[in-house]
Amino acid sequence: MPARQQKTPPQPAAGEAAAPDAEEATADLQLLTLLLIHAMPAHEDTGRLAREALARFGSFAALLAAPLRELQGFAGFNAHSMAAVRLLHETALRLARARMQGETVLDDPARLIAYLTAVLAREKIEQFRILFLDGQDRLITDEAQARGTVNHTPVYPREVVRRAIELDAAAIILVHNHPSGDPTPSREDLAMTAQVVQAASVLGIAVRDHVIIGNGRWTSFREQGLLQADA
Template structure:
């Protein structure tokens, strides 16, 4: 991860997506070819008990004319390992599965966003660092399978509640530029008194680099001048994470 002090970086909300999908992603849930839910087995098969049935239901919802939804579901499981793995897979990886079209991509995006929002809502009513299991589950859902590096900021109020989760523009496969002055400026705009820095390592290894350590110190130093505390820096790998606070690196 590289760092700098220009003001070129811009924050954006977590929900903004760059992925090019169907013109209207919600059409995946009600496109013109959608069969009756009961006729398609979508209703009668519920509740879903395992990953293959969950993925089959998703395939039927997005691709109602697909003749063998369980075959498609099996291909997704073989490629991504689980229902959760499919939902968090990158668009590029999903497109590598034969038969995946824009409606299926859109449906996965809708379900993934719903899952992320649900996990984020579970963080809303308590001090965000008080339940690290929930925090790491949320961060993993957002970042674990990203194929390029991203840098997020969790902005907290004086009680440790989450004000906002925002991301800078994405970087490359191994670095994202971080601008301490821009981080502090945004914290002041949101009236945040504490920050949790977050970024992912697409390699899957959350071990911090020398640049990660230096950048963290620079952001913490810039923030402290204005009374803002960096509470933690979490690096997210694939199913792994590292906390600077827990590792005594802050």
């Protein structure tokens, strides 16, 4: 039975939320205009540039999450404005990560999905990440383990387990993205997850979930009953 895909909860950080309403659109325009004024003080019309950028990317959040190559392809942005956008995006991610640090991650699934979507939804190649948790399922750290191609990332269960042991983690959450936008698990995804679960269980490490992030959609192995073992 195919996994039921879920839509990402609309979160400002996600970058793929529905089109903003009038109030949000006005706030987006004001924020981006202020950012461009500081990044491009000599620009003759930062307000116009901000409107054009929002029309191109859809929202301030989507602009922040856009890959560098997409920013480079937008006429009007220079090195200073692109650096400001990337800095603000990285700051937002660090703040979101800090808010989860030491918290019981599974207590707030919406916040977790919003964070993972902000990190991965607009990636053009697959990236495999792991959230390492302590005995109370509190976040120890979140690390990128591998980057692959547009449709494949090599994952080695022994390396996943080795890193969990190094961090004294009691549980992990596997995460990767599908650049196609469709978070349906592939046969390779299912097989890799089973291998990691088996390797981790030998050492008493639980795999709490495997989340696949698409474009505005996501799939949780735990919620769809695809996680065959859960300590």
